[in-house]
Amino acid sequence: MKIYFLAIPIIIGVVIGIGLTLNLESAPNDSSILNKENLMQGTTILGNPDAKITIVEFGDYQCTFCYKFHDETMKKIDQAHIKTENVNFVYRDFPLNGPQSILASEASYCAQKQNKFWEYHNTLYDNWGGENTGWITKNVLIGFANDIRLDLDSFSQCLENSEFKQKVLDNEQFAREIGIDATPSFLIFNDSELYRIIGAQPFEKFEQALQELGTS
Template sequence: MAKLFLLAIPVVIGVITGTFLADFPAETEARTLTSTKLIDNGSPILGSSDAPITILEWGDYQCTFCYRFHQDTLDKIDEDFIKTGKVKLVFKDFPLNGPDSVMAAEASYCANDQKKYWQYHDELYKNWGGEKTGWITRDSLERFAISVELDLEKFNACLDSGKYQNHVLSSYKFGQEIGIDATPSFLIFNDEKVMKIRGNQPLEIFLKSFEEL
């Protein structure tokens, strides 16, 4: 998946909820971004690495609408598209809500050191407690680690070391550079074009993007 992206035919779907589905990025950026560059330094792939369509989700673990996406939409996409090999998902951190979001993102990569990224990722959203309410703490992150059966000594050593802080902040910076400005945001692409969905939109909008690709 190293082909250069080509601009897609503009697609804008307007509905009451303010759906935004359009080509991304600008032409000059489209000629330099590859699928490999987009997903580099993201999460492990959820689904088959050979799936023809990729969803790149930009999210924040404190974000209300990210939580709603995981509650309302992702399960259906997972069941019908990811598990069937049609689509794969990569998550990238865009910690808009400050240091607690950064720390939660770091913890997810410490879990990945033990091959349990997605289990920990899901545990974070399962225990979501609002935006900037103080639910993300060292104690809560440790409880989540216990829930997914991580080696606590290794997990805590990783988190204490700040091993993945630059990784998370680099993801945030890269998102800003390519025009990500809200969570959740999604880049959905194949080897020929890339489309953007901004916000927690209805399942139908994601299905439309799959059809377009």
């Protein structure tokens, strides 16, 4: 949303199980929070949970460049690497566009309760209506739930009770603590190295990082 470029790869000489360290000006003083356990906490994994490489996206359901990534690059990554079980993918909320983005993220976790996080996630981006245009409302979100055949009573109650609002806000806070300041932002890592990519970069940029990390 703010900055769109490929950051220089940051190679980490520390095993992720112990803890990663980012050499970034915006990184926290206590960078021990940037580790695999924290990055994966509370997420739903797309792909093989045991894949050696993970892509973590920090995104906003209203973000223009998040939508472009979903519509273009993500489909290629899915076909080339996630479906072949070389890479897994997780999504973390960074709702920079405000209350409507927070509400959309809440809805995704209400869908997760019914084991349909990724179906709902994809439906949000497939029906993307711009940044702060008013397309995200509770009625619209309930309509999406109906489209993927969720239990509407359970979903609506979850949304009405703001059951996952704090989770979304915690995700945003965590992102800020590890130096994330734009959407979409990506951390791509294996057990010893990490690359950071910012923006809706073309597939080739992700492919380069994945090859460096050992998919080839």
